[in-house]
Every structure is written in C-alpha cells, then in structure tokens.
Amino acid sequence: MLGIGTVAKKIFGTPNDRKIKATRPLVEKINALEPEFEALSDEGLIEKTQEFKKRIEEGESLDSLLPEAFANCREGARRALGLRAFDVQLMGGIFLHQGNISEMKTGEGKTLVATFPAYLNALTGKGVHIVTVNDYLARRDAEWMSKVYGALGMTTGVVYPQQPEDEKKAAYGSDVTYATNNELGFDYLRDNMKSSLEEMSQREHYFAIVDEVDSILIDEARTPLIISGPAQDRSDLYVGIDKLIPELTDDHYSLDEKTRNVTFTDDGNEFLEDLLHSRGLLEEGQSLYDPESTTIVHHVNQGLRAHKLFQKDKDYIVRDGEVVLIDEFTGRMMPGRRLSDGLHQAIEAKEGCNIQPENVTLASVTFQNYFRLYDKLSGMTGTAATEAEEFAEIYGLGVVEVPTNKPIARLDEDDAVYRTTKEKFDAIVETINEAHEKGQPILVGTTSIEKSELLSQLLTQAGIKHNVLNARQHEQEAQIVADAGKLGAVTIATNMAGRGTDIKLGGNVDFKIMEALEANPEADPEDVREKIEAEHAADEEAVKQAGGLFVLATERHESRRIDNQLRGRSGRQGDPGRSAFFLSLEDDLMRIFGSERLEKVLSTLGMKEGEAIIHPWVNKSLERAQAKVEGRNFDIRKQLLKFDDVMNEQRKVIFKQRLDIMKADDLSEIVRDMRGEVIDDLIDTYMPPKTYADQWDTEGLYAAVIEQLNLDLPVMAWAEEEGVDDDEIADRLDKAADEMMEQKTDAFGPENMRAIEKQILLQTIDAKWREHLLTLEHLRSVVGFRGYAQRDPLNEYKNEAFQLFETMLDSLRQDVTQKLAQIRPMTEEEQKAMMQEIADQRSAMEDAAKAKHAGAAAAGAATAAGAVEGFDENDPSTWGNPGRNQPCPCGSGQKFKHCHGRLA
Numbered sequence: 025m026l027g028i029g030t031v032a033k034k035i036f037g038t039p040n041d042r043k044i045k046a047t048r049p050l051v052e053k054i055n056a057l058e059p060e061f062e063a064l065s066d067e068g069l070i071e072k073t074q075e076f077k078k079r080i081e082e083g084e085s086l087d088s089l090l091p092e093a094f095a096n097c098r099e100g101a102r103r104a105l106g107l108r109a110f111d112v113q114l115m116g117g118i119f120l121h122q123g124n125i126s127e128m129k130t131g132e133g134k135t136l137v138a139t140f141p142a143y144l145n146a147l148t149g150k151g152v153h154i155v156t157v158n159d160y161l162a163r164r165d166a167e168w169m170s171k172v173y174g175a176l177g178m179t180t181g182v183v184y185p186q187q188p189e190d191e192k193k194a195a196y197g198s199d200v201t202y203a204t205n206n207e208l209g210f211d212y213l214r215d216n217m218k219s220s221l222e223e224m225s226q227r228e229h230y231f232a233i234v235d236e237v238d239s240i241l242i243d244e245a246r247t248p249l250i251i252s253g254p255a256q257d258r259s260d261l262y263v264g265i266d267k268l269i270p271e272l273t274d275d276h277y278s279l280d281e282k283t284r285n286v287t288f289t290d291d292g293n294e295f296l297e298d299l300l301h302s303r304g305l306l307e308e309g310q311s312l313y314d315p316e317s318t319t320i321v322h323h324v325n326q327g328l329r330a331h332k333l334f335q336k337d338k339d340y341i342v343r344d345g346e347v348v349l350i351d352e353f354t355g356r357m358m359p360g361r362r363l364s365d366g367l368h369q370a371i372e373a374k375e376g377c378n379i380q381p382e383n384v385t386l387a388s389v390t391f392q393n394y395f396r397l398y399d400k401l402s403g404m405t406g407t408a409a410t411e412a413e414e415f416a417e418i419y420g421l422g423v424v425e426v427p428t429n430k431p432i433a434r435l436d437e438d439d440a441v442y443r444t445t446k447e448k449f450d451a452i453v454e455t456i457n458e459a460h461e462k463g464q465p466i467l468v469g470t471t472s473i474e475k476s477e478l479l480s481q482l483l484t485q486a487g488i489k490h491n492v493l494n495a496r497q498h499e500q501e502a503q504i505v506a507d508a509g510k511l512g513a514v515t516i517a518t519n520m521a522g523r524g525t526d527i528k529l530g531g532n533v534d535f536k537i538m539e540a541l542e543a544n545p546e547a548d549p550e551d552v553r554e555k556i557e558a559e560h561a562a563d564e565e566a567v568k569q570a571g572g573l574f575v576l577a578t579e580r581h582e583s584r585r586i587d588n589q590l591r592g593r594s595g596r597q598g599d600p601g602r603s604a605f606f607l608s609l610e611d612d613l614m615r616i617f618g619s620e621r622l623e624k625v626l627s628t629l630g631m632k633e634g635e636a637i638i639h640p641w642v643n644k645s646l647e648r649a650q651a652k653v654e655g656r657n658f659d660i661r662k663q664l665l666k667f668d669d670v671m672n673e674q675r676k677v678i679f680k681q682r683l684d685i686m687k688a689d690d691l692s693e694i695v696r697d698m699r700g701e702v703i704d705d706l707i708d709t710y711m712p713p714k715t716y717a718d719q720w721d722t723e724g725l726y727a728a729v730i731e732q733l734n735l736d737l738p739v740m741a742w743a744e745e746e747g748v749d750d751d752e753i754a755d756r757l758d759k760a761a762d763e764m765m766e767q768k769t770d771a772f773g774p775e776n777m778r779a780i781e782k783q784i785l786l787q788t789i790d791a792k793w794r795e796h797l798l799t800l801e802h803l804r805s806v807v808g809f810r811g812y813a814q815r816d817p818l819n820e821y822k823n824e825a826f827q828l829f830e831t832m833l834d835s836l837r838q839d840v841t842q843k844l845a846q847i848r849p850m851t852e853e854e855q856k857a858m859m860q861e862i863a864d865q866r867s868a869m870e871d872a873a874k875a876k877h878a879g880a881a882a883a884g885a886a887t888a889a890g891a892v893e894g895f896d897e898n899d900p901s902t903w904g905n906p907g908r909n910q911p912c913p914c915g916s917g918q919k920f921k922h923c924h925g926r927l928a
C-alpha cells in the first residue's frame with residue numbers, strides 16, 4: 025500500500041517536479057530555434073551576440089532573450105567542442121540564470137552547463153565569474169570553454185595566484201572570468217587596500233556561478249581569508265600585564281581545563297579594575313566594561329591563561345630564549361608554530377623571553393560574506409540536497425535537482441562492515457583481485473596519502489599492477505586519470521579523485537591520439553585520428569562488457585557528499601559501473617560516531633573473523649551518523665556567521681566609503697564637515713551643554729585647539745566677552761580653521777590640495793580600520809569571558825562592536841583634521857634638499873643597474889639617457905621589443921607601458 029505522502033506526490037508531483045515541468049516550455053523554445061541557428065555562418069553567431077547586446081541596451085530583459093541566447097550558445101558549443109548540449113543541460117543552465125543551485129549528478133557535464141547562463145548574463149557587459157575549487161580546474165575549464173565563448177565573440181579570462189597585475193586586470197575585464205574562490209576573495213581584499221581606482225583589478229560583483237558550490241559555500245565557508253601584515257611591537261603591554269597576574273588569587277577567577285578558558289568572578293573583575301587603574305593600564309574613569317577596554321581585557325585573559333593553563337616542559341619548553349610548543353599527541357617540539365591572539369607573547373612575557381611581535385590582520389573576509397556581495401549568485405553541484413536547508417537559510421539559494429540525461433546504470437552496493445582494519449583490507453585486496461581478473465577497471469578511494477601507500481604495498485604483494493594518485497604524484501595526474509578507465513587498470517587515489525576527475529571508459533581518446541602522434545610524428549594526423557578512434561570504440565565496448573568502472577571506497581567520510589563524489593567517478597553519462605564501500609568497526613567514523621545501537625546489532629548478528637555484515641540497515645544507520653555530524657557543523661557555522669555578520673556590515677560601510685573617496689575628485693566638503701564635527705566635539709568636551717561660563721575649561725580648549733586644529737587662538741579672552749556663548753565660539757573656530765585651510769589651499773594650489781586630502785583620508789581610514797579589526801577580534805574572545813551576568817554574548821558583541829565603530833569614526837575625523845591642519849608646503853631649502861636626495865638615490869640606483877647589466881645591454885634596449893637608435897614614433901617596428909615595464913624606447917625615461925606602449 026502506498027502512503028499518503030507517496031500518493032500525493034504521484035498526483036501533484038514534488039515541488040522539484042513542478043520546477044522541472046515549468047522550464048520545459050523554455051527548453052522547447054530553444055529546441056525549436058535550433059535549425060535557425062544551425063543555418064548561421066560562424067560570423068553569424070558572433071553577429072547574433074552583437075545584436076543581443078544592442079537589444080539589452082534598448083531595454084530588452086535577459087529573460088526574454090534567454091531562448092535565443094541559449095540557442096546561439098548551444099550552436100557555438102557544438103561547433104567549438106563537438107558537444108551538443110542535452111535538454112537537461114539547458115535546464116540546468118536556466119536554473120542557474122534564475123539564481124538557483126542546479127544539482128546535476130556527477131558526469132552530467134556541468135562545465136558546459138555553466139556556459140549558457142554565463143553567456144546570457146555577460147551580454148550585459150558586466151562580467152560573469154565562474155568559481156572553481158582549485159587552480160587546475162580554473163585553468164582547465166577556462167581553456168576548454170573559451171572555445172565556446174570565442175565562437176560567440178566573447179572573451180574569457182582566468183585568474184591565478186601571483187598573476188602580474190595588468191594580466192589580472194585584463195582577466196577581470198573579460199566577459200567571463202574563471203577563478204578560484206581563494207583568488208577572488210584575496211583580490212577583493214587587495215583591491216580594498218589600494219589607493220586609486222585604476223589599480224583595482226575587480227569590476228563590480230554582478231553574477232557568480234559557483235561550481236562545486238557545497239564545497240565552497242559550506243565546507244570552506246568558515247575559513248576567513250586573511251591578509252596579515254607588518255608586525256606590531258607591544259612588548260610593554262605584555263610585560264605590564266604579566267606583572268599583575270601573580271596578584272590575582274583563586275577567588276578572582278575560575279579555570280576550565282577542558283576548553284582551556286578562564287572566567288573572572290565579580291570580585292575578580294572589581295579587583296582587576298582597581299589593579300589596572302593603579303598600574304596606569306586603564307585611564308582614570310575608564311571601566312573594565314567600556315568598549316575601549318576590550319584589548320586590555322583580552323590581554324589580561326591571555327596572561328592568565330599563559331600562567332595557569334600552560335605549563336613549562338609539558339605544553340612548551342624554553343629553548344635558546346624562545347618558547348617552543350610541544351605537540352600534545354606526539355610529544356614532539358613544534359618549532360616555528362605560534363599560539364595566536366597574543367597568547368604566545370603572554371607566555372614569552374611569563375618566561376622572561378624576548379617578546380616577538382604579533383602579526384596583524386590587515387583585512388579579512390569569509391567566503392560566506394564575499395559571495396553575498398554578488399547581485400546574483402548561483403551554483404552547481406552533484407550533491408546539494410543534503411545541505412539544502414543551509415543554502416536557503418544563509419544564501420537564499422534554492423536547490424533544484426535536474427534529472428539525468430540517461431538513467432543511471434551504476435550498481436551501488438550496500439556497505440560491507442568488517443570487524444578489524446586488517447580483515448577489511450584483506451577483503452579489499454581479494455575483491456580487487458576478482459574484478460581485475462575480469463579486466464574491470466578499478467578506482468580505489470582512500471582517505472590519506474599514508475593509506476594510499478599502504479594499500480599500494482598490499483597490492484604489490486598480491487602481484488597486482490596499479491597506479492597511485494596522491495599529492496605526491498600530482499604531476500602525472502592527467503596521465504593517470506587518462507589511463508584509469510582502461511581495461512585492467514587499477515588506480516589507488518586519495519580524495520584528489522573527486523570533482524573534476526573525468527575518467528573515460530576505455531581511456532582518454534585524445535591522449536591516445538597524442539601518444540600515437542608522438543610515437544610516429546611522420547604519420548598523417550587525420551589517418552591517425554581515424555584509426556585510434558576506431559580502436560578506442562572497441563576498447564570502450566570491452567570495458568562496458570566488463571561492467572564499467574568499479575569504484576571501491578575504503579572508508580566513509582564524515583560528510584556524505586564526499587562519498588557521493590567519489591562514487592560519481594563511475595556511471596557517468598549513463599555508463600555501466602559499480603560502487604562499494606568497505607568499512608570496519610575500527611574506522612574513525614565508526615568509532616566516533618557509530619551508535620551504540622549499531623554496535624549491539626552487529627554483535628548480536630555475530631561477526632566471524634573475515635566475515636562482513638552487509639545489510640541496508642547498516643547503511644541507513646551510518647547515514648544517520650553522518651547526518652548528525654553534518655547537522656552539528658551547520659550549527660557551528662550558523663553561529664560563527666552571526667558574529668561575522670556584524671563585522672561584515674561595518675566592512676561594507678568602510679569599503680563603500682573608500683570607493684566613494686577614490687571616485688571623488690573633490691573631497692573638500694567632506695573634510696570640512698569632518699572638521700566641523702571635531703570642533704563640535706571639542707566644544708562639547710570643554711564647554712558642556714547646560715553649564716555656566718565659570719564651569720568651562722577654556723584653557724583646556726585652548727590647548728586642544730592648538731593640538732587638533734594647529735591654531736593659536738585667544739579662546740580664553742573670547743569666553744570673557746559679553747554675550748559670547750558656546751555656539752559663538754564654535755563659529756569663530758570654524759571660521760578660523762576655514763581661513764587657515766584656504767590659505768593652505770592657495771599655497772599648495774587647489775589641485776594638489778585635493779590630492780593631499782584624498783591621500784590623507786584613504787591612509788587614515790586604512791589605519792583606523794586595521795586597528796578596529798584587531799579590536800573586534802579581541803572583543804570576540806572576551807565577550808564569552810565577560811559572562812558575569814547572564815547576557816547573550818552575541819548581543820553583547822553587537823552592541824559593543826557598534827560602539828567601537830562609532831569611536832573609530834570619531835577618531836578618524838580627529839586624525840584627518842589634525843593631519844590636514846599640520847601640512848604645509850615645503851620651504852625652498854627643504855625642496856632643494858629633497859630633490860637632491862632623490863637625485864642621489866637615482867644615480868646610485870643607476871650605477872648599480874649599470875654594474876649589473878654591464879656588457880649585457882641588449883641591442884635595441886633604451887637607456888634612461890636617450891632614445892633607441894633609429895626610433896621613429898610612427899613606426900613601431902623601429903621600437904625594438906621592449907617589455908611593458910622597461911624604459912620607453914623614445915627616451916622619455918618613463919616605463920614603456922605608460923608611454924608609447926599605450927599607443928601600441
């Protein structure tokens with residue numbers, strides 16, 4: 025009998041079915057357009073792209089263009105790659121365009137699917153990013169799919185680590201850009217540390233298609249990208265705090281050894297506050313709970329942990345005046361490893377060692393927050409349904425399961441569970457042997473390099489020839505993968521054989537052709553191709569007869585998705601195949617997460633040596649264990665994200681400000697407003713509202729005006745005048761400051777003054793923001809620690825982070841005002857001295873360069889002194905072949921790229 029749910033599904037279809045059904049008419053439209061686009065010339069496809077762009081400019085929507093654009097893209101791909109996209113691939117593309125996650129089974133051709141929405145959306149001219157998990161895939165996919173975009177008249181770029189700046193900028197300037205999540209995130213951070221728009225490499229964040237979206241937006245989402253920079257020396261602070269730790273007694277705090285945390289008691293807090301005051305570490309009137317005290321509280325916390333929770337010669341040793349950590353599992357020293365957040369420095373202070381400066385975070389962003397910058401986000405995966413809830417909640421992304429092109433023919437066997445690792449491996453070798461004898465190609469998945477090598481030994485002992493694919497062998501990756509589907513091949517792999525590993529039954533025909541051509545360079549390539557293709561068809565058939573690729577996994581991963589990815593190397597595009605997981609009760613997952621119930625059932629079933637238990641119930645039970653782990657990880661991520669959101673909001677404000685500042689030509693109004701607020705603050709401080717003149721601190725105001733505005737004004741006398749109130753004094757200060765700045769502007773010239781204002785603003789924002797980041801990091805570690813009253817740490821954090829942000833803005837205004845008040849043009853002598861210094865430096869550099877290049881001056885290269893012989897401005901063939909960063913051959917002394925290189 026069918027359950028009610030099943031009956032309902034039969035009648036109404038699942039929500040997923042309805043989404044699939046809803047796109048059918050669109051797919052039909054694209055199919056109907058096929059003959060029309062097939063009839064176009066190669067030029068005609070490119071002209072279509074031009075036409076579409078124009079129509080968008082004229083206001084046509086992407087949705088209405090979709091059928092034609094997809095039809096054009098399908099035709100382009102057919103001509104460029106020889107692949108005609110299946111209907112289900114078009115569907116996957118439509119869902120991506122609509123901002124969903126398209127879940128398409130492994131091997132269904134997602135790389136091609138992405139070209140459709142990428143092409144359509146790039147028609148706006150805004151640039152589409154396709155995100156991959158590693159550089160190898162970024163390059164491979166860009167190279168492979170650039171043929172499609174090229175056929176349509178669109179440009180493709182690929183971004184990679186350590187790429188020269190101009191190349192990177194060009195890559196981001198392309199219609200479609202392939203990049204890893206890491207590079208994208210880092211480029212974003214680097215861009216926001218630059219000081220002019222021209223230096224920024226990324227354009228806007230318009231549309232991203234994230235391949236293997238679960239791995240990027242879920243597994244790696246928590247890891248923040250961090251750019252850290254010049255160290256800060258705060259030895260005095262550490263030493264100062266270290267000295268007060270011995271004065272704290274047991275009543276002042278409690279220790280939690282398991283989590284290695286300390287919490288102060290109410291008494292402790294009070295005592296500490298007094299102590300910090302008496303040592304001058306807290307200012308008069310400043311409380312421990314003020315946001316400004318965050319950093320100091322954090323360091324006291326670290327100092328206490330250093331003293332009470334870290335033991336010399338157990339947790340660390342002191343060697344040659346350095347604190348070296350000891351690994352708690354292996355008992356070995358870990359030279360070079362340092363505890364973070366000032367804890368290592370606190371231990372150094374405790375041991376009287378030299379205190380090494382800490383690295384400071386200059387910028388950071390999590391992937392979650394980076395990807396939320398995009399106007400539209402979408403993703404692809406083989407296996408998203410397990411995380412649908414998280415995608416919806418965090419990114420607002422829906423998951424649509426796209427049906428496969430052909431039914432899946434792979435046989436997925438139930439897990440086989442053995443008692444011990446040894447029994448398991450014995451059984452694995454035996455199973456490999458059996459399948460191998462039939463000639464069935466086998467891919468064996470292992471979880472680590474060690475295990476892959478152990479298994480390799482066992483197979484060698486058993487006389488089974490095989491290849492090993494792990495990080496040590498990654499050079500031969502392409503070759504090993506190309507061979508892995510051949511008759512009789514046995515390949516042991518770590519999780520490197522996951523997404524993107526495309527194992528072809530019978531071997532990779534392109535590789536075979538290349539090999540044949542290498543062996544016989546004389547032969548006619550076309551003949552060779554024909555011959556090899558015919559042979560390959562027979563090879564492929566033989567492998568299919570042997571059952572296709574057999575994926576044998578030697579363990580289950582914590583996450584079901586990783587298991588499914590491995591499985592998915594087999595049974596691609598409807599091919600036959602087989603997958604099986606071999607487990608033992610000694611596996612990590614079973615030991616840590618296997619339920620007691622599972623163990624009980626297994627023992628009552630009575631396992632004999634060498635025998636496995638194979639039962640669907642075991643699979644279910646294991647999946648439940650995996651689901652539990654996944655659920656717990658999800659909760660941790662959600663919590664972290666909430667904390668990170670706070671910083672993210674602030675980051676957005678700051679980065680937006682920076683961008684506005686960089687774009688603006690004239691910031692004098694902004695700077696003037698800042699100055700006005702500084703003056704208002706001064707008045708509020710020294711002549712507080714609702715006070716009488718005799719309560720004013722006009723001498724204090726006088727001194728502050730000198731310090732912050734660089735103005736020596738008779739404020740005391742002003743205050744004595746009849747009828748002069750705080751407003752009047754503020755007005756006079758405003759006026760005097762404006763006059764001074766006008767004089768400065770005249771002296772520098774308005775254009776220079778505007779440039780100076782811009783630089784000072786940017787530099788000060790950057791410096792303040794960095795400081796603020798560090799404070800926020802500290803705040804995060806102390807909110808839990810301030811659990812004196814049952815307050816919610818997240819709320820505490822939010823409130824304090826907000827106050828800190830305001831404080832930062834105040835001090836930003838002050839700094840900018842103060843710096844601008846102090847600038848002045850150089851005197852003639854100073855200018856001369858500076859010019860001389862620059863000239864000296866230059867000639868020293870030139871001498872050094874000459875010495876280096878002596879005798880090696882390449883013909884045609886320009887020297888700083890003059891133009892290249894025969895240089896003709898209008899004839900580039902007379903320019904030699906200068907590099908972009910070399911001196912221009914015209915002799916201007918500028919770099920080529922800034923001079924004639926611009927015309928070339």
Ligand SMILES: Nc1ncnc2c1ncn2[C@@H]1O[C@H](COP(=O)(O)OP(=O)(O)OP(=O)(O)O)[C@@H](O)[C@H]1O
Pocket residue numbers: 107108109110113128129130131132133134135136405406522523524525526592593596597
């Ligand atoms: N329309 C098509 N017709 C024939 N073959 C295709 C088509 N689309 C893709 N393929 C082939 O399918 C194979 C798998 O493609 P691809 O690597 O993009 O799959 P995938 O979905 O990304 O798989 P995985 O999830 O394992 O990475 C490739 O060999 C590709 O050439």
